[in-house]
């Protein structure tokens with residue numbers, strides 16, 4: 551199930567249950583003749599029902615649906631206003647389901663902010679109107695509920711992020727893994743076609759990697775790949791991304807970088823790696839093949855092949871060098 555679908559389902563169930571619950575409260579109050587509470591509950595139920603409708607209408611862009619904040623801010627404000635104008639202490643319990651709804655539907659930061667904005671004045675009101683022990687019982691209950699819900703949502707977000715990281719990160723180096731490269735390259739090409747910006751790529755290979763593995767063993771070479779990844783992260787700028795292709799090769803995507811730029815950064819990477827002292831292996835050199843996307847590059851494959859060819863040309867010059875392969879001029 552996609553995240554958008556999951557959110558649509560949980561939001562619908564959350565709003566749906568809240569509507570049924572608040573509507574039942576409204577009927578109960580109507581039955582006993584508590585008309586102000588009946589009108590309040592009916593108004594709140596109308597708002598949660600509106601939330602349900604909004605979820606269904608905006609189901610395709612549920613992750614970015616900003617209207618939920620307005621609906622929940624309306625619900626929170628309506629309950630707060632009702633607590634201010636009525637003296638019925640019983641409705642303070644109504645904040646409990648609202649706290650859960652805030653956290654279930656909004657991103658954690660907004661849900662927590664809105665809940666605290668509701669809880670703080672509620673606490674002040676309760677301490678003014680009720681005996682301290684009663685006010686303390688209600689407010690501590692609400693805070694415990696909020697804390698448990700926040701921890702639960704935070705835990706879910708954290709698990710979802712870890713699962714996503716596992717799918718796209720190479721655990722040995724901390725760089726993105728090769729499986730994710732085609733998807734990322736395809737996205738960058740689509741972005742370049744839409745925005746019209748230039749971007750470049752680099753295929754980097756460690757020189758004499760198989761001889762070094764035979765000489766030093768697999769574990770030190772693994773450590774070297776991790777150190778090289780860290781080095782690359784230190785040299786490139788934010789927004790550039792690194793992919794670990796196999797035991798001795800990396801790929802870099804450099805958004806908003808034209809030919810002159812990729813030549814500068816590739817040369818900087820080559821020089822800084824060659825000038826550094828590396829544990830176990832001592833000196834390390836790399837061959838870098840780079841290229842810049844042109845309008846005829848609509849597939850990830852064409853860029854990967856050109857960068858790979860450029861890397862082999864750099865290697866043929868004896869390694870420790872950079873080669874730039876331009877795109878072939880398109881046929882008239």
Ligand SMILES: Nc1nc2c(ncn2[C@@H]2O[C@H](COP(=O)(O)OP(=O)(O)OP(=O)(O)O)[C@@H](O)[C@H]2O)c(=O)[nH]1
Nearest residue numbers: 785786787790804805806807808810811812814815
């Ligand atoms: N994508 C990318 N391009 C770089 C990087 N470093 C340099 N470049 C490119 O090389 C050009 C010249 O870089 P520098 O010689 O560092 O000069 P600069 O004007 O200080 O570069 P910036 O302030 O990094 O833009 C930049 O405009 C970029 O196009 C990098 O880390 N990543």
